[in-house]
Amino acid sequence: MPAFLYQRQQQQQQKTLLGASPLSPRAVSFTSRFHQRTVSLFSRSGLLILLSLIVVLGVLIPWIFPTEFFPFSFSSSLSRWRDYTLSQAAEFVGGKNGTIIVCAVSQPYLPFLQNWLISISRQKHQDEVLVIAEDYATLYKINQKWPGHAVLIPPVPPDAQAAHKFGSLGFFNFTSRRPRHLLNILELGYNVLYNDVDMVWLADPFPYLQGHHDVYFTDDMAAVKPLNHPHSLPQPGKKGRTYICSCMIFLRPTNGAKALLRKWIEELQLQPWSKKSRSNDQPAFNWALNKTSDQVDMYLLPQVAFPSGGLYFKNETWVKETEGKHVIIHNNYITGFEKKIKRFRDSGLWLVEDYAREGPLGKL
């Protein structure tokens, strides 16, 4: 049997087990909804019997028989995730509170995703997380380990592997998809909290998202601000624009927030990647903030809670002085996977080695 088929069967077995597990009530309701629809096609009176049978078999069979027994269900589950739409996924993760915590990842970022998710699980917000997979391997991997929490928004970028090199055209293309993803979610009527996955939560950010502003963001500058700094868009810096981070953004499904995202998409098209600028999506985001500031209600989050990597990892004095006040740490102002991992490890923020079990993906 080809190795990939075997792997998919393993995935399916795990999914069935997960679906039947009392530890995962949301996954149960999701799978049973799926089953119900199939059963009602056949008979109404037999529905209950069939349903209980399916549940019982679903629990027992993977234990009793080898997985090779069920070659058909695997391909159907595969096509289920392939065809899983954003609106289905959003309803699954965001139905309760109307807020979705979103990230976008391709395969090379999986260890960072895992690390970020462990930190979110510690704040008990993992149920609201939706991973936008930028390739099919990532989509299947996450939905195998954590059914329903990943979705792929076509079209797939041509070369997801090229996407991880900071400053490359691939990286620009990859990050350029973000505003569109976020706009899609807002248009479904949800609030969205976007995070890069090289971040770690030390506390719950939601109490900081006060008031009813359209958009909340953090400053990417490293200079220390006073604790009571203003919450408006800062003054532009040397390049004529601000340095707001596109790494963490909270948006409400308002006209203002949608106008900002549309402007961001437009700015990305106006200023495409070039060898000279080697940019990502952040400059365009800042120009969009600049150009929509009169029609969008913006809120700058407190630096002490959401410091840039240029402050948190480079000013020990500040970190000590502000101990206990940090909420989300961003591992930026450094490039290269290995360097980022080492820095997280040195700061006690690389959780995947010792605490993988605390996250929804378990050990990868």
Ligand SMILES: *[C@@H]1O[C@H](CO)[C@@H](O)[C@H](O)[C@H]1NC(C)=O
């Ligand atoms: C969802 O609602 C609960 C209860 O009101 C609250 O504790 C939690 O922080 C909310 N989550 C989000 C993402 O807003």
Ligand SMILES: *[C@@H]1O[C@H](CO)[C@@H](O)[C@H](O)[C@H]1NC(C)=O
């Ligand atoms: C990036 O996008 C451009 C324009 O859509 C495309 O021509 C190019 O092949 C893409 N490159 C990579 C590496 O994704």
Ligand SMILES: *[C@@H]1O[C@H](CO)[C@@H](O)[C@H](O)[C@H]1NC(C)=O
């Ligand atoms: C927008 O950018 C221009 C050019 O740097 C600057 O003069 C202007 O003050 C900015 N507007 C806002 C609201 O930040």
Ligand SMILES: *[C@@H]1O[C@H](CO)[C@@H](O)[C@H](O)[C@H]1NC(C)=O
């Ligand atoms: C580091 O933080 C301290 C304490 O907040 C501050 O006084 C100092 O200016 C900072 N150093 C740099 C290089 O920003």
